[in-house]
Amino acid sequence: MRKKSDWLFVLPGIIVVAVVTQIPFILTLIYSTLRWNLARPDLPVKFRGFDNFAYFLKIPDFPKIPEFYMIVWQTVLITVSALAVCTAGGFLLSLLLDNVIPGVNLARTLILGPFFVMSTATGVIWKTTILNTTFGWYGVIMKALGFTPVDMLSYYPIPVIVFLFSWQWMPFFVLVILAGLQSIPGDVIDSMKVDGANWWRATFSIKLPMIMKHVSVAMMLGLIFLVKEFGLILVTTAGGPGTRSYTLPYAVYMQVFNASNVGRAGALATITVVLTLIAVNLLYRSVRKHEAMYE
Numbered sequence: 001m002r003k004k005s006d007w008l009f010v011l012p013g014i015i016v017v018a019v020v021t022q023i024p025f026i027l028t029l030i031y032s033t034l035r036w037n038l039a040r041p042d043l044p045v046k047f048r049g050f051d052n053f054a055y056f057l058k059i060p061d062f063p064k065i066p067e068f069y070m071i072v073w074q075t076v077l078i079t080v081s082a083l084a085v086c087t088a089g090g091f092l093l094s095l096l097l098d099n100v101i102p103g104v105n106l107a108r109t110l111i112l113g114p115f116f117v118m119s120t121a122t123g124v125i126w127k128t129t130i131l132n133t134t135f136g137w138y139g140v141i142m143k144a145l146g147f148t149p150v151d152m153l154s155y156y157p158i159p160v161i162v163f164l165f166s167w168q169w170m171p172f173f174v175l176v177i178l179a180g181l182q183s184i185p186g187d188v189i190d191s192m193k194v195d196g197a198n199w200w201r202a203t204f205s206i207k208l209p210m211i212m213k214h215v216s217v218a219m220m221l222g223l224i225f226l227v228k229e230f231g232l233i234l235v236t237t238a239g240g241p242g243t244r245s246y247t248l249p250y251a252v253y254m255q256v257f258n259a260s261n262v263g264r265a266g267a268l269a270t271i272t273v274v275l276t277l278i279a280v281n282l283l284y285r286s287v288r289k290h291e292a293m294y295e
Contacts, residue, residue: 025273031266039260052267067243072275075247078158079226079279082165086222087215089166090173095203097174098181108178115171119231122168127153127236131160157237157245164232169225173218180214181207216287220280227276248272 035048056068097108114122133139133149142149152160184207192202208215230249237245239254246254249272255265 028266028269028273031262032270034263034266036262037260038256038262048263052263053271055264056268056271067246071243071246071248071251074158074245075227078162078165078247079223081162082169082226083219083223085162085166086170086173086226087219090170090177090218091208091215093170093174094177094181097178111174112171114168115175117168119168119229120235122164123232123235126164153237154241157241161233161237161245164236165226165229168229168232169222172225173222176214176218176221177211180211183214184210212287216284219287220283223280223283224276227272227279248275 032052033047033049035043035046035051037043058068093111097104097111128136130136131138131152133142133151138152139149150156188206188210192206197206227247228249230247230253233239233245233247233250234253239246239250248268252265252269252272255261255268259265
């Protein structure tokens with residue numbers, strides 16, 4: 001039986017989470033209402049209300065950024081594509097690793113490697129040692145085969161970023177989904193074998209419904225990780241060509257460190273947080289609805 005004082009045990013955790021997450025967000029909200037240009041210290045910091053939001057949302061009578069909605073679309077495209085690849089690929093790899101075969105423990109360890117590499121290091125390695133058309137593996141192999149290598153980062157920036165995001169974060173999906181597969185009771189596996197269920201039916205009609213909570217956790221956390229990722233973009237395409245590979249977090253970075261505009265960066269960061277929360281909520285509702293079909 002719970003006591004009225006039980007909440008005191010979780011109070012320290014609540015305070016720490018509030019300090020770490022909510023105070024920075026409140027400061028971001030405050031900054032989003034200011035006119036504050038770091039490159040112009042002669043201009044005073046002034047309260048501008050919702051002018052910074054209007055600047056991006058193209059409200060009439062305010063300056064307009066035509067590429068803002070294109071950046072939003074690119075963010076959605078990159079995030080959804082990478083999330084789909086990570087979920088499907090993570091599930092299939094987890095099925096492969098959920099077998100007792102020689103070397104499976106080594107394979108499980110190696111497949112988690114990309115998850116522990118810094119995003120910027122990943123981008124530099126892929127850009128310079130693999131995708132470089134002159135010195136990279138890709139360029140050398142294409143020339144050896146008699147083809148002229150195409151600069152993938154310039155001509156196909158979004159597909160390359162989706163691939164790099166998937167390569168970086170798929171191990172996380174494997175880690176969570178594999179844990180779900182290994183938590184399935186042994187008697188269930190034995191029952192499937194006794195009943196003669198084929199691979200397709202055993203996988204998608206029995207195993208998948210039993211690990212949907214693990215899949216949903218991986219998808220929702222993965223969505224947050226993918227949305228906030230910008231280190232790979234910074235060191236590979238730098239948002240280019242032009243703004244063709246911009247995402248919202250990268251646009252926030254550019255507003256601060258390129259345009260030196262704290263107010264607009266705060267407004268753009270707030271918009272990003274709101275859109276992310278909406279996306280997570282929609283994903284959660286969709287997953288819960290899908291789980292209800294198996295209950």
